[in-house]
Amino acid sequence: MALLQLILEKPFDSVTVQDVLDRAAVGRSTFYLHFRDKNDLLLSQLEMFLEIMSTTLSARKERSDRLAPVTEMFEHIGEQKRIYRALAESGRLHDFFDLAQGYFARGIEQRLKETGFQPGASQTDQVLLSVALAGSLLSLFRWWMDTGTRISAAAMDKHFHRMAWENKRG
Numbered sequence: 001m002a003l004l005q006l007i008l009e010k011p012f013d014s015v016t017v018q019d020v021l022d023r024a025a026v027g028r029s030t031f032y033l034h035f036r037d038k039n040d041l042l043l044s045q046l047e048m049f050l051e052i053m054s055t056t057l058s059a060r061k062e063r064s065d066r067l068a069p070v071t072e073m074f075e076h077i078g079e080q081k082r083i084y085r086a087l088a089e090s091g092r093l094h095d096f097f098d099l100a101q102g103y104f105a106r107g108i109e110q111r112l113k114e115t116g117f118q119p120g121a122s123q124t125d126q127v128l129l130s131v132a133l134a135g136s137l138l139s140l141f142r143w144w145m146d147t148g149t150r151i152s153a154a155a156m157d158k159h160f161h162r163m164a165w166e167n168k169r170g
Contacts, residue, residue, distance in 0.1 A: 054107030
């Protein structure tokens with residue numbers, strides 16, 4: 001959390017490990033016990049967020065045909081636009097999207113199984129569809145954030161799932 005607070009105050013490249021240690025009131029040896037450097041800390045924080053977000057529907061045993069928590073993710077990150085912009089300005093936004101692709105592909109694959117999306121589909125078909133849907137989700141998200149559209153997070157959820165479920169009929 002300290003790192004995210006700091007990158008709101010100054011560019012990521014200007015933030016030092018000492019800045020993080022001071023903000024978090026953590027010792028240097030404790031920091032290096034868990035992280036190699038500030039980049040490792042950033043990736044760790046992004047991974048924690050993506051793990052929670054990508055598995056939230058399965059974790060709460062949601063009984064719906066939703067494949068990804070689009071509303072929840074868009075609302076949460078939409079409220080954190082400054083962090084999104086700070087990641088973009090630091091050139092680290094690609095790290096977020098690279099990580100998100102894998103996390104959401106796995107989360108969607110799990111939801112495909114839970115919802116019975118394509119009964120009898122091969123494992124390869126499930127994986128390929130999960131990767132494609134995760135890519136579509138992230139493309140929609142990037143567009144939503146970058147254009148500043150006024151389409152609500154809930155409406156984006158409906159659009160994404162309508163497109164995903166049309167694949168089943170296609």
